[in-house]
Amino acid sequence: MTPKFEGSAQNNYLQFGMGNYGKILGDANISKTLENKIEVGVDAHFLSTQGLKKEYDWDSKQSSTTLGAYLNSYGDKGKFNLNAEYGLNSYNYYGIYALSPGDVDLDQRVNQFKVNGYYDFYSNEILNDVRVKSSFLKDHFDAQENQASVLANFSKHGVEIGKSGINLNADLGVGLETVKTEFTIRDKNASNFFNTNLNPKVTFRKGDSYLRLGSQFSFLNSKNNNDLMAEQMKNNKAFWFPEAEFQVAAAEQFKFYGGVDGGLKLNTYADLLQQNPFLVSDQYLRPTETKYHFYVGLRGDIDDMFKYDVSAGYGKMRDIMFFKGNSIFDNNYTLNRSAYDYANTFSAVYDEGNVSDIKGSLQYFPGELNS
Incomplete structure (x- = not known):
């Protein structure tokens, strides 16, 4: 059995679930609308399992954690979104069938931090929207990856011929x-x-x-x-x-x-x-x-x-x-x-x-x- 949420809750909720193989799931969101149509909020998600510890000698437990914060602003000419997110995926390499090691380190951990921004103009006059994305990743074996992108869309819509x-x-x-x-x-x-x-x-x-x-x-x-x-x-x-x-x-x-x-x-x-x-x-x-x-x-x-x-x-x-x-x-x-x-x-x-x-x-x- 696997805990499963349908995602119907949008704001200000807390959910918890459990399943076999030691599965635990937590899901939460807190948000508040401030003055001037500004919304701020935080997200938290957690999922873990103990894996197949009764079937294999090696460790197969894993967990995934995501923490995020966001800001939404709705102005007179457009809407703005800014969000930051930290994710940690901790798990073990598994699938060892030819060998049967017991006490062995199979750990892999992936840390990733993301910052994204988005501005969308209500009217499609010249500048339509701008998107900025960035991410920074590092794993247990010191692999590193930095990524950034900028996308601007210019437009002129509704011209009658x-x-x-x-x-x-x-x-x-x-x-x-x-x-x-x-x-x-x-x-x-x-x-x-x-x-x-x-x-x-x-x-x-x-x-x-x-x-x-x-x-x-x-x-x-x-x-x-x-x-x-x-x-x-x-x-x-x-x-x-x-x-x-x-x-x-x-x-x-x-x-x-x-x-x-x-x-x-x-x-x-x-x-x-x-x-x-x-x-x-x-x-x-x-x-x-x-x-x-x-x-x-x-x-x-x-x-x-x-x-x-x-x-x-x-x-x-x-x-x-x-x-x-x-x-x-x-x-x-x-x-x-x-x-x-x-x-x-x-x-x-x-x-x-x-x-x-x-x-x-x-x-x-x-x-x-x-x-």
Whole structure:
């Protein structure tokens, strides 16, 4: 049994849950609205388990703690949000089946501190919104990662084109992102990325039908090195990705759409740990490039009770990230090993490929909610 909360409580609540395997969950929020429409609050979340201590000799307990504080301000021209968050994920590498060590240190701890800010203008006149994100990560094996990004969206919406009934929306996204990662064990990989993004687009809209045309430009400066390289590998590269989408609304129930997109994603140690916490603390990082991705679909609302969306797509990608299980690093027979040296960790590997996808969703809204 696992304690589970549905997340229906929004402000000023305290929840507690317990389950088998020693699971304990705590969840709390306290907030207060001050003068001048300013809201301040704190969040706290805790989840722990004793693991499978009756089934295996090795320790598999783990816990996750998150503490946060936030400020929301609602002004005359826009709204502002600032939040800070500290997270500690403490757990043990496990999966030791070939060997049965008893009293062995399998500890891994990941500390991460985040500060994010956001300002959204109510009107979409010139400056639409600005987002600033930053994070600082350190783990038990002294891996460190610093990440920061700034994204500004400029826009001019609702420009009427003659008497055609067509409105034009113009948008320009400008983004900067930097990631620096250093590892201190095994091959001692280190990487440094700085990426600049420009995303201009125009949208022609009439009713629920529209046509959006745009492009995405990325300018990436990357540096990689480790103990196996004779010298640091540097690279400067420019990318162009298509962006277009259309929707033909035959009726509220049937809206046919399609398009093409692409982009560059920086793979960070923090993001990889979210997908797989049992990574060895030494990763070779490189970005994933979606050269293009075509898609078509059908969506709509039926009697305000059902909302559906089905789509299919096909794309080409470079440096797709996968996880590969690691074998034992030290081939000498000994139980005096590091926590990550029991064939119990994973590493990121990359490959090119074509990707096909089919997606579908169906939502039901009971009639009483719409009355």
